Amino acid sequence: MATFKTGSTGPEVRELQQKLKAAGFDPGLIDGEYGNGTEAAVFAFQKSEGLLADGLAGPRTLAALNLAKPAEIPSAIPGVTVAVVSHMFPHTPIGNIKANLPPVLESLVAADLIETPLVLAALATIRAETEGFEPIAEGRSRFNSSPNGHPFDLYDNRKDLGNQGPPDGERFRGRGYIQLTGRFNYGKYGEIIGLGDQLSKNPERASDPHIAAQLLAAFLKDKEVPLREALQEQDLKAARRLVNGGSHGLDRFSEAYTIGQGLLA
Numbered sequence: 001m002a003t004f005k006t007g008s009t010g011p012e013v014r015e016l017q018q019k020l021k022a023a024g025f026d027p028g029l030i031d032g033e034y035g036n037g038t039e040a041a042v043f044a045f046q047k048s049e050g051l052l053a054d055g056l057a058g059p060r061t062l063a064a065l066n067l068a069k070p071a072e073i074p075s076a077i078p079g080v081t082v083a084v085v086s087h088m089f090p091h092t093p094i095g096n097i098k099a100n101l102p103p104v105l106e107s108l109v110a111a112d113l114i115e116t117p118l119v120l121a122a123l124a125t126i127r128a129e130t131e132g133f134e135p136i137a138e139g140r141s142r143f144n145s146s147p148n149g150h151p152f153d154l155y156d157n158r159k160d161l162g163n164q165g166p167p168d169g170e171r172f173r174g175r176g177y178i179q180l181t182g183r184f185n186y187g188k189y190g191e192i193i194g195l196g197d198q199l200s201k202n203p204e205r206a207s208d209p210h211i212a213a214q215l216l217a218a219f220l221k222d223k224e225v226p227l228r229e230a231l232q233e234q235d236l237k238a239a240r241r242l243v244n245g246g247s248h249g250l251d252r253f254s255e256a257y258t259i260g261q262g263l264l265a
Contacts, residue, residue, distance in 0.1 A: 004057040008034040012067075016057055019065040020045060052228045076116040076264055077105055080123070084263050088123055088256040089133055096133045103213040104177070111217035113224070117231040120260040121239055122220055126177045127256035128240065128249030135212035137204075138174030138181070158182065172203055176212035178219045178243065192218045219243070 004013055014032035020041045028037030039055040046053040049064050059071035085097050108122055130136045140151045155169030161182025163169060174181040190199030193214040205211050223242045230238040236254045240247060
């Protein structure tokens with residue numbers, strides 16, 4: 001299927017311009033020439049529809065404008081084998097990968113996160129958060145516990161996490177593959193994966209491999225559009241920040257992602 005961009009011309013571009021204008025995104029002259037006005041209109045339409053905003057009228061954008069049938073998304077999942085992941089996780093026991101990779105891949109498929117960059121980002125996130133490729137609970141550190149306080153007391157009153165005071169810090173500490181943290185996130189993503197308020201009532205369940213895999217997929221799905229944009233630009237620092245909020249584990253994330261790119265290319 002053709003992708004239209006700056007410099008494209010012809011009746012298909014004219015039809016694209018007409019569809020954009022009908023949708024409320026005026027490209028300017030309806031002249032069959034993909035110029036700056038058409039590019040800006042496409043960009044705005046993509047933003048509105050939650051699509052990757054690159055100003056190019058590719059299969060997803062054309063389908064959203066009813067100018068093409070929805071394109072079948074190529075899946076990277078069949079190529080993600082234990083052998084491939086073991087190269088991405090060079091310090092991890094292969095038994096851990098064999099045990100935990102299946103539920104991770106199943107959850108990515110269920111969330112429709114099957115394209116190579118998104119699959120690699122998911123695996124690289126696991127590498128950054130838990131080198132052993134198994135869901136874990138966050139340990140005590142100087143970043144979450146004060147020198148003379150109880151464990152995770154620095155999380156207790158974090159309004160940005162939705163915590164409401166002790167014992168919320170320890171109760172809703174980081175868990176799983178994504179290190180889900182905070183009362184708000186346990187409630188939000190517990191709902192998304194179909195557990196209702198059960199995850200908030202029993203936060204330890206976030207370390208169950210199957211639930212942890214679903215939480216990973218749900219969290220990444222929530223960040224899908226900006227994550228796609230960062231990965232398209234090969235901005236791995238920005239991609240990591242979208243998940244972690246900072247650069248912790250960026251070296252492991254970047255190494256795993258780069259190795260995976262070479263193996264799944």
